[in-house]
Amino acid sequence: MKHVILGVFALLGVIAVGFAQVNPPIEASNPEASPVEAGAEESYEGKVVEIEVGGKSLMDLRRFEVWATTLGRVEKEKARAVVFRIDAREGYLPETEKLMGQVASLSVPSYALIEGKALGAGALLALATRTIYMTPESLIGGAGLLADEDGGDEAERQQRDSLMLAKIRTVAGKQGHAMALIQAMLEASEQQRRFGDLVVPKGTILTLTAQEAVSQVEGKALLAAGQVRDMAELLGEAGLSGAAVVKGAPQPAAAVNTPALAELAEAPGEEAMEEKSQNDLLGKLKEETFEGKLVVLKVGREDLINKQSFRFWRRMLRRAEDEKARAVLFDLDTPGGYAYETKEIMSEITRLKIPCYAFVNENALSAGALMSVATDGIYMSPEGTIGAAGIVSGSGAEIGDMMRKKLHSAFEAQIRSVAEKKGYDPELIRAMMIPEDRDRVFGAVVVRAGELLTLTASEATSLRDGKTLLAKAVVGSIEEIAELEGMEGVPIVRAEATAFENFAWWVSKWSFLLILVGMAAAYAELKAPGFGVGGAISLLAFGMFFFGNYMAGNLANYELVVLFFLGVILVAVELFLIPGTGVTGILGVLCMLGALLLGTVDKIDWSDWKVGDFSGDLLDLLRGPALTLGAGLLGGCILVLLLMRFLPDTPIFRALIAKQELAGGASLDDEAAVAGSGKRVGWTGEALTDLRPSGKAVLSGEEFDVVADGAFISKGAKVRVLEQDGMRIVVGEIDSV
Template sequence: MVKNNISFYTIKKICTISFLLCSLFLLLSLNQSEATEPRPLDEKIVYFFELNEDIMPAAERRVTRALAEAEEKNADIVLMRVNTYGGMVNVADSIRTMMLNARPTTVAWIKNNAASAGALISIACDSIYMSRGSNIGAATVVNQTGEQMPDKYQSYMRSMMRSTAMAKNRDPLIAEAMVDETVEIEGIIDAGKILTFTGEEALAAGFIEGKAESIEEVLSNMGIENYTLHRYETSFTESIINFLLNPLVNSILLLVIIGGLYFELQTPGVGFPIIASVVAATLYFGPLYIEGMAANWEILLFIVGILLIALEIFVIPGFGVAGVSGIIVTVTALTLALIQNDGLDFSFPGMENVAFAFFRVSITLLVSIGIIIFMGGNIANLRFFQKMILADVQDKNEGYTSADFSLRDLVGSQGLAVSDFRPSGKIEIGDEQYFAVSDAEWIKKGERIQVVSLKGSNLVVKKVK
């Protein structure tokens, strides 16, 4: 028994020692592999990206991703080329906070403009360089039409500019003068004017580190000659979002939404038109939601509008409150999704932008109606749709049979319309109700009808005169 116990413990110790030795060998191997190509002590890793757009949620996503990639690459310096006229204050505040808390040294290289929110973001960087002809300042908070916002917005912006400048050892009074026209700085700005610096003026005031015309010159001015440069690359998702936000593409999606709904209502049953409409609505609202323009309640408003229109067509007789309300609600939702409103507060986008968005949606709606009127009767004859539908005649003499004999037996029968036809509705024959499509005429509820044919699974009816 003793021998067996000793043998067992001996084996256990050998296994334990072997495991530890293997683990140590693996660690040493990993360290050796990492040390095979050591980075020179004086070499810096520089990560470069551009901020050349309005300061909107897309810009915040870009900066977030850029800083994350810089961390992954263990970058020493993050170089951001700035060219923006500004944007949303809350987004600028988020980007400012990210730059203030970033581990690498952050550098703003202003190429042309760093106005308003762009000035705030630039001041949040450790160093600022400006190219020839560039400007920084004019940070008064305005709406999208250029009108100055109330003082509560200005007060918040003044505070952010001061605290950000102080955090980076810049003159807080100069930063405040970019927002507040009452600030006077001898030799720099008189009271009654908003401060905007040229590169030469900013350098003379000691507000920036220098001037530069290229990445190489920026880094050379910082005393960096030996470096590895990594550049930000636009992702496939960003490219798709930018494409879908194009006004032309946006308008085409609106056409598909409206046209799909119409043709689906003309031929009831979930098919290609409604699928196209749903996909178009997703592609319309999705990018706008990601951009922070379409809010949850605006998308819900659109869905409610569509449901009201469907309720009017299939349930409630006549064209009344539900139908009109549905159209108004749907158009309102499509319009609000295009502007940067805060609930029912339109002070930031301004009424001019609201009116322009409404004009865009209205024009698209009118174009859709025109296309429907022009193509409605001939859409099935288009080559595109001919490829998607069954055009061959399936003669019963060749062995083809209908899957629903009861509907075919209704051809020639008469009954009553139990809803208005626009152009589809409900009929009653005997004690049964069926969906049907009018044969190119308006049929009101209560009028007598006759089934004239069966197209696919749809009964085609006409009014009995």
């Protein structure tokens, strides 16, 4: 036993060392950078920071990290300006979009110097700057950025393109670029377009030469402020002659200096750590009352594809209502997620008897947009976008036309009902979900044929018939929303999952593994004498099952734990006290199966089903738990069969059990058997009951519980002990031995 325990601890130590190697501390991420070297960086204050974006640098994820750090220093150290020298034709669009947002939000002047070709992602980065300059031979354009792709889901492509155009409209409007010109760069035109003397034929994508980009249209440059030969001439044109120029974003090393990246987010990081230290000590549950407070629920990038998140939000919404919270606010930054679960949480939100609001900070796309529509008011961050709520396949496969029509019909009916109840325009929400083969107009916003609607913050708050199109206002913080809604000074509490709840979600997801391990360990314990490792593992597995599911909000409460252990006791009575009856054993197994089945049922779904509010019948309610139980039982049976085959031959098992068997054909008298090792192997006697296969027998004048070896043995038959392994005495009929 000692050797086994030491082995387990050694294994845990190896695992811990492995995790330490995979996840090294942040302080060790750049061992060559000493504090002296870190402090020797040249200051950006009052200088022009020059950033080179060339070749395939927009396809190097490390460069995006370094650029983000550089722009953070530009803002923090009050640089005079930043200049991007661009000669890039392709790049990663999601990372480029994030970089665009950071560039567009700079308070210092930003410039783009196009020195070769700024196409695709390179063009997007240039458009994020305030002023564009071009060398005489340079080009800028979309080069098919949103061109049709082969394969894939058409609705998913439309959703992605709609989001892309919304992001560009946000940046273009902020930097003063013409939206029609930008859209001509991004996608092929369905009709001929004209920009001054420049004509873009139907079906082509716009790419501008330097001469075309600086041409005048209605007294303004089409896109670029002017042509320059080099960096020095740009500085002269921009009124920055004589300013010191410093290189920013040097070539990234193999390991990026993560402490520098952490410095960029210093303020929120400190707040998060302070909040965690106060509220998350050793995973302690945050049971702070919601009474009279504004409850904030975070909806992050992956939350809408985590089914446990929906269950957590449902519990928090009901708790907020029960504890009479002042209001609930969803803080959204999500690209979307599961459609059916979103539909369910929308119903939960609309049933609330307290106010509920949505803060789009910064994306509420797809399912996130629909979730926002269920609230009483939507607020947008300055860079926020909302929309692109088309239904797509989770696997990326194309959805058939008939199935798509059925899904649209089912979802549109509920969304229309919710939108009308909350005061939103149902046709506007429909334009986010379903593309049509005609243009649709909502005030100043035009949704082109075949596209989905995605709104920027300015578009969502634009006026139509004296009312805002969708959102109430553009705000910069949750506190500002509270002030606008008459809740100034109301305490704000963030309802977040604790370490215990995250552990519970894991247990709930992998409950079948705990059932499997618990079964196999219990079998191993029955094969070993006394109480040992198998019993401890089995108790631990089933204990984690009930505790984890209880913490996850399922029915695994104390009553089910008692029911489970009642089943264990009944099975033990069947095996050791009244073997052969069968009734107590069957009742015990049913008690254990019932406890395991109900333990994974969601508590809220159970309550709704009892009062008739659950959207389905009892079979629908138990389908998921039954699948979990079935998978655990099947896996447990397979593992038990493997243990039956291989466990007796393992060195560990041999060390725990001193097993003796009677050799075939051997015959020992009682005295010899007793004088041997003290075991009962070889003892003879008579069966007091039928052995089916367990029962009672008299052996050498003593009464014992025994198990027949294979065939049925009738009452009164002569028997001999063949095997004893701690928990069992195995006998065989003497005539058959």
